Every structure is written in structure tokens, then in C-alpha cells.
Amino acid sequence: MRAVLVEKAEDGTTHARVTEIDEDMLPPGDVTVRVEYSTLNYKDGLVLGPGAGLVKTYPHVPGIDFTGTVEVSDDPRYSPGDKVILTGWRVGEIHWGGYAEKARVKADWLVPLPDGLTTRRAMEVGTAGLTSMLAVIALERQGMKKDQGDVLVTGATGGVGSVAVAILSNLGYEVTGVTGRPEQAQYLASLGAAKIVLRDKINKVIDRPLERETWAGCVDAVGGEMLARILGQMNYGASVAAIGLAGGQLVPASVVPFLLRAVNLLGIDSVHQPYANRVEAWKRVVTDLPFDKLEGMTVDATLDDLPRLGAEILQGKVRGRVVVDVNG
Template identity: 45%
Template sequence: MTFQALQTREVDGGFQTDLVERDLSELGSEGVLVRVQWSSLNFKDALSATGNKGVTRNFPHTPGIDAVGVVEEAGDGPFSKGDAVICTGYDLGMNTDGGYAEYIRVPAEWLVPLPEGLSPRDAMVLGTAGLTAALCVESLLDTGVNPEQGPVLVTGATGGVGSISVAILAKLGFQVAAVSGKQDAVDWLKQLGASEVISRDAFLENAGKPMLKEQWAGAIDCVGGDALTTALKSVKYGGSVACCGLAGSPELNMTVFPFILRGVNLLGVDSVELPVEIKQQMWQLLADEWIPGGMSQLEAAEITLEDVNEWVAKILKGGVRGRVVVRLP
């Protein structure tokens, strides 16, 4: 049996991604076979699809770190044929062939049931970005951050994690200050629930100072680098900053002053190797109490496998606002 898949391979010293026909036997026989209905486009997918060896070491390879679909072969695990499941993170789309294909085969331990009330399509509007956003919000709540303490800052607010973070925080009653370098996104961010939108240049204006005025009860940083250090320097006493991104930089160049003079907490957030039980809890929240208002507002585009290369180029240039969902044949 054959199926369609995107495949990135090395060609003449570079990398090329094409739609190909593969045989199901190439996926092996171990684990759970899932017929993929929807995937999504993430920055990590764009890196994999352009040959970034920090994400994917071995080629040819099928990108796609997100997938939702239906179990076709269950194996010995807890699932049955016909079950609707979500797969995000672990090695999917990195060195295990990912969601840009009609089928994936993965360990049962990587799968969570699709929560009741959440459509497969909406699950991929959220995807890894939504899961990461939920984990960031949960980490702030766990350290005691609440709406009465003041506004919460979100950097990289037009990206997938940032935009969903804005929407979830607003739904939970927080005032949200969104940082963005896209002037044309101000109205969109306010529609998602931001009470204030700060330009990236204005936010980073005093990034070189060791300490800044206390402004935020907490923060979610999706960028890293100067954005993260500026957030840490401007969070109120005892506040927390959830860190989940490095698109700006992986470097953390700052003093320890915010930690030892204001008791600020830096919270690392990982959604890749997280225990599947916690992923299931987060997905249940996203399907229920935390489902962002205006899901359609979060969506940048619905595309097919044939469109992925075009959108990979856009996301690498910072030209995507919100989430891109990928419809499988």
C-alpha cells in the first residue's frame, strides 16, 4: 500500500522537499499506525524541511512535529482501531518521520486520546504551540501569579505560542501586555484579548540596563535573548517568567540582580519530552476550560502538503501571524 508524504532530502549539497509516494512498509511494523487527518506548521518544521541538522540529523526525512488522526493498527498498546489520537513532540518530525504524510507509525506512549469536544482540526490549530502555551500559563499559575497582581507580559506575541498564550491568559481574566515587532498585528492581538500592545523596539529600548522598573506580575517569553532578559528585569517582586523559546537567541546575558534582589523565578517550559500523562491533562484543559476564544482568529491559513514549501519560506522570514494548519488528503 502506498501513501503520500512530503520528504526532505539532500540534493547537490543542499536540501529539497518534494511530495512523494511511499510504501507503508517503509514505516516498519512496530508501534501504532495512525492515518493522519491534520498537521500544522511550526518553526521547527521549517528548520527540518530546510535541512537544519540541529533538528533533523538523517535524511531523507518527513517533517511535521504535530499530527492528529485515527488509529489504523493498534498493536499491543492501550488504543483500538478507530480511536482518535494526537501526537506532538518526542521525536515526531525530527528523526522519526512526521505528520506531513498520510500515515505515521509511533510508539503508543507518544499518543494521547483526542479530548471529547475538540475537533481534529482545532487540535492542530492549537498543536504543539497550544500545548506549550498551556504549559507556560500553568507554570505561572503554579507559582501563584493571579490577575489581581497586575498585567502579564507575552513576548513574541504574534507567533503560535505567543498568540495562544495571549488568548488563554485573557480568558482566565488576566490583563495581557503583548510585545510584537509587527505593527499591523496590533488590532489582531487586541481581538485575541491583549489589553496593551508594545512595539518590540520600545520594549527593548533599555535592554542593556541591569534592572528595570517593576511592571509585570509574570511573563511568558517565546523569544529568548534580549526579550527574555528584559522580561526578567521588569517583573515585579516575586514574579515569574516562563521561558519556552529561542528564536531571538539562546543566550542569557544579564546579572543575577532580578533573582537575588526581587526573588524573580525563571521557569523553563518543555513540551517535547514531557510525560504523556501531563500532556493529556493539558489537552483536556485546552478542550474545555482553557479553549481560546475565537479559534478562527488564531488561524493564519489552511494549507495542503503542496503548499508547505511556500509557507516554510514565510515562517522562516517571520512572515506568519498565528497558526497554519495542514490538511492531509
């Protein structure tokens, strides 16, 4: 079967290539899935390239999410012919992932494909969209409401940010998108962003720990100095859902926004979410994500495109979502 295989040379460099591998090379697992679609995420770019400590053993098959049809199952929850989704659980990092025509995984890592989704459409959503949905659910549970003001989305042209803009806008929130690429303003407007803020205007720490209350909520894919600045701009009692660290993992922030404005910082993990939370989030995706906008932010790729696209996503050159037709 065809797969993207990443190998490591003696000098420590890695190289990704499309090649034929034997099905016997697949790791142990309860369920064998004939993969139909996967996606490209920032983490996939790291695994296709330098590894960034995510991969423990080589050779390795990347792909942190996939959809497909169960071929063989040793678990009573799944039968041959069932359509399934996998996201998270460090598949594509520690465990072989979805950039192959077949995958063998633990049954606990799968969820059934919900009504209203095809396998391709589920990968238009992918880990990025699931993370966005989890962030919106968390913000709403923390009390975010439509009449409280604008909601900020940082890294808005990326996969997670794009879907977050589309979901929030569809739910009736006034959305402001942050981007470092002003030429993408029309793209963000097409997803439902009412306003655009350029990254340079918000990407620096200032001496004042508090600024004017501006945001009723925030989905932050950037972290670093930008997150520190945003915390001081949140409305009283508002929350930031932290879903990424494209701008750095260290946050030079003051505790003042937490103490004087009761601001909440919510960590969003999509890797180890419990099964029930995943099922809820996928059901919300079906009802809350406008799929016409999703199609407009999605491009198609094949396994042969992935070594190139992996490098491009690390350079910030990939917009929106990429759906990988594993059999294309």
C-alpha cells in the same frame, strides 16, 4: 501514499517536495495512524529547510505533531478507530512525522483525543497551543494571580504567543503583547490583548539590572536580549515561562533580579512532557482556550503548501496557526 519528503543533496543542500512513498518505508512503531491533520511550527520550517541539526538521516518526513485515527495497534492502550494526538518526542525531527497520510509511532508518544475536541481543532491548538497551556499552568503553580498586574507575552503574533494571549485573556488576566509588527495590533486586540508593546522598545539590554516592577508574569517566546531586559522588569516573586528562542539562545542577563526580587525563570519543554502532564494540559485547553478566537488566528493549508510556508515561517511571515489537511 502522499508525503512531504525532504532529501539532502551531495553538496549538503536540502529540498522538500510532495511525492508518493510506499507505506513500507514508515519506521518501526507500535501504532499506525491514518493522519488527518498536522500543523506548521517554527521547528517544522527548519526541518523543511536547512535542517538546523534537527534531522539526523535523510530522506525525512517532517511534521512535529498530528492527529488522526488508529489503523493498526500492537499496544492494548489503543485500538483501531481510536482518535489520537501526537506532539513532541522529536517526531518530525529524528523520527518521521505527520506530513504524510500515515505515520507509525510508539504508543507512549500518543494521547487520546479529549472530549470536546475534533482532530482538526486539536491541530488548531497543536504543539504551539499545548506549549502555551503548559506555560500558563507553570506560571499559575508558581503563584501568578489575576490581581497582581499585567502579564506580558513576547512574540505575541506567533503561534505560541497568539494562543497564550487568548488563554490568558480568557482566564481574566490583563495581557500585554510584544510584537515587531505594529500593523498586527488589531489582531492581538482581537485575541484579548489589552495593550501592545513594540519590540524595539524592549529588545535591548540596559545598564541597570532592575527597572520599575511592571509584569506579574510573562510567557517569553523570544529569549536573547529581550528576556534579559524583561527579567529586570518583573514584579517581586513573579515568574517568566521561557518557551522559545526566536531572538537568540544566549541571555546576557544579571543575577540581580533573582537575588533582589526573587524572580523565577521557568523552562517549558513540550517535547518530553510526561503523559499525565499532557493529558492535564489538553483538558485545560478544552476549558480555557476560547475556540472562537482560535478560529480567527488559523489558516488552512495542504501538503503542497508546506515547502513555501516552511520558508515563510522562518522569515516571520506566518501569523497565528496553520492547520494542514494532510488529505486535502
